[in-house]
Amino acid sequence: MDNFSEKYTKEGLKKVIDALPLAISVIDKNRVVALANKSTTLFVNKDKIQLIGFVGGEAFGCIHHDDAPEGCGFGQECMRCKLRQTVLDTLENQVAHQMVETTMVFKDRGERHLRISTLPMTLDHDQVVLLSIEDVTQARLLEQTRLEKQKLTAAVETAGAVCHEINQPLMIILGMAEMLLDDPGTEDEGRLANLMQIKEQAERLGEITRKLMTLTEYKTKPYLKTDILDIDSAAGEDTPVDG
Amino acid sequence: MDNFSEKYTKEGLKKVIDALPLAISVIDKNRVVALANKSTTLFVNKDKIQLIGFVGGEAFGCIHHDDAPEGCGFGQECMRCKLRQTVLDTLENQVAHQMVETTMVFKDRGERHLRISTLPMTLDHDQVVLLSIEDVTQARLLEQTRLEKQKLTAAVETAGAVCHEINQPLMIILGMAEMLLDDPGTEDEGRLANLMQIKEQAERLGEITRKLMTLTEYKTKPYLKTDILDIDSAAGEDTPVDG
Missing domain, CATH: 3.30.450.20 (PAS domain)
Structure with missing residues (x-):
């Protein structure tokens, strides 16, 4: 045959x-x-x-x-x-x-x-x-590890882009707020408190970007109907890196 | 035998x-x-x-x-x-x-x-x-597609977390800046310009977060010694979604 x-x-x-x-x-x-x-x-x-x-x-x-x-x-x-x-x-x-x-x-x-x-x-x-x-147990594990690594890379690259975009406007806001607080031209307490708020919130934003630069693992938490990155768990312990 | x-x-x-x-x-x-x-x-x-x-x-x-x-x-x-x-x-x-x-x-x-x-x-x-x-041509293609999808998911989840963290401080900054501009308590042009800058930069940050909510593909660009997400290419065409 x-x-x-x-x-x-x-x-x-x-x-x-x-x-x-x-x-x-x-x-x-x-x-x-x-x-x-x-x-x-x-x-x-x-x-x-x-x-x-x-x-x-x-x-x-x-x-x-x-x-x-x-x-x-x-x-x-x-x-x-x-x-x-x-x-x-x-x-x-x-x-x-x-x-x-x-x-x-x-x-x-x-x-x-x-x-x-x-x-x-x-x-x-x-x-x-x-x-x-x-x-395919071993192959699956390998693929899973590769996937986790890629997800972390994607998170780090996204965080990097965000920090890059955010830093300049943030610096300007912070600089302007500090200038105005140094020489406010007013003694109105309400207005001064508003300026202080601007500065504090800008500093809070700065904290967030610093945390974003230290992601060491990919971890999410549920938020509304989806998942979002759990920045606090994903960031390395309090070791801010200069962006 | x-x-x-x-x-x-x-x-x-x-x-x-x-x-x-x-x-x-x-x-x-x-x-x-x-x-x-x-x-x-x-x-x-x-x-x-x-x-x-x-x-x-x-x-x-x-x-x-x-x-x-x-x-x-x-x-x-x-x-x-x-x-x-x-x-x-x-x-x-x-x-x-x-x-x-x-x-x-x-x-x-x-x-x-x-x-x-x-x-x-x-x-x-x-x-x-x-x-x-x-x-393994087909299997490789499938794995590649799965990987790309996971990377986009990771970027979206990271962007979601960033927007979630940023929105509140940003709203406060914008609100305070608008309040101060409505009733600045000064006619000093320099101070007014500084307040305007704060408002404009806060709006710029708002634009960035809106763009981040519309990521539709994973694309990076080189930045310093690494890659970062190319937010403009990765975001869907000018269709801001309400975060």
Whole structure:
């Protein structure tokens, strides 16, 4: 039919499957693991002998495997399990699924983020599911860290722009207010109090811009119907930097 | 040796390899493609018959395949090609590589971002390289879009916090300045001009906060040794929103 791999023996092909950088397994119509490559054994931290021939949840070390007296796959959590749903849907409805993301808790390894793909196949007259599992826990963490860093950068760059725009008008207001207070030309207490207010509020604005120049983490707080940066939590401790 | 896949025939294993959601190929010591699964043929948009037996660059449709008169792999670009380097290093030094990211230009498909893994193997007495190629172009674009969105969110949340903090002091300054201008208690032109300056600069600050409430994209400009948000480019066109 095709010339692919005619060159290689069955042993060779087994070696190729075993060497794949993806956890590959074949699940049969009884939800039993019929084939599992080396990446799969590494992923579930088991020997092949503990994997092949066992039902899905047990083989993969799912924490909910023995939740229900009826056996693996019948617990309450199992009904919500995306890995189970995806494999069963492929088995029953002959539908392939690509890159389904889910989170599972394993006995040995705790919570992991997985990306699974399934394909219905007929293998030597059996209806089976080809299951690929990619553990993306690490990649997700990395992406999250990168995202947080970028958000802080964006906040710092926005704060920088704000300070740049605000500083000059603020300096003028403060300078004018101080000049007028030095030589107010009036002794009216109300007017003097108003001038004092201007100066004080301008100084308050100066405080805010100084705080903005010391953002060290990205933290928000709810405000009205949205979130806003929590400047007090986000700013480094009282170490104003000269803008 | 292991009980894996004893159940399945060579045809079955070939089917499994063909069904993998990853472009898998075996490259022999002459850099010739000796095995390629269906994902690989889809990836390079060729039949297996155009792939197996052909040298790497030609098989994969590399745009630089016929750059040099000496043949595929000898062009100037080839020396910089990470796919070639990685495969050759695995072949010559028996070193595995995992998740190497690179960008390649293909005849049919233009520029693609790839993530490649290689593993040295002995397959039926031949020294070969197992090569896995994942096309992450789409995933990268998605991540980039997500990142840009998060940066804009961070800028909007920072701007929101700034406006929230600035508005009250600013209103007080403006109110006091207007009160003083209505009834200045002096006819000294210098003092009046100073009061006018305070009012004008407070209005300028008000303009800045209004602009900050209309950020619609994340754009920066260089400032001193860093970047700052380019408020004028980032703000929506003159459609001030009431904070």
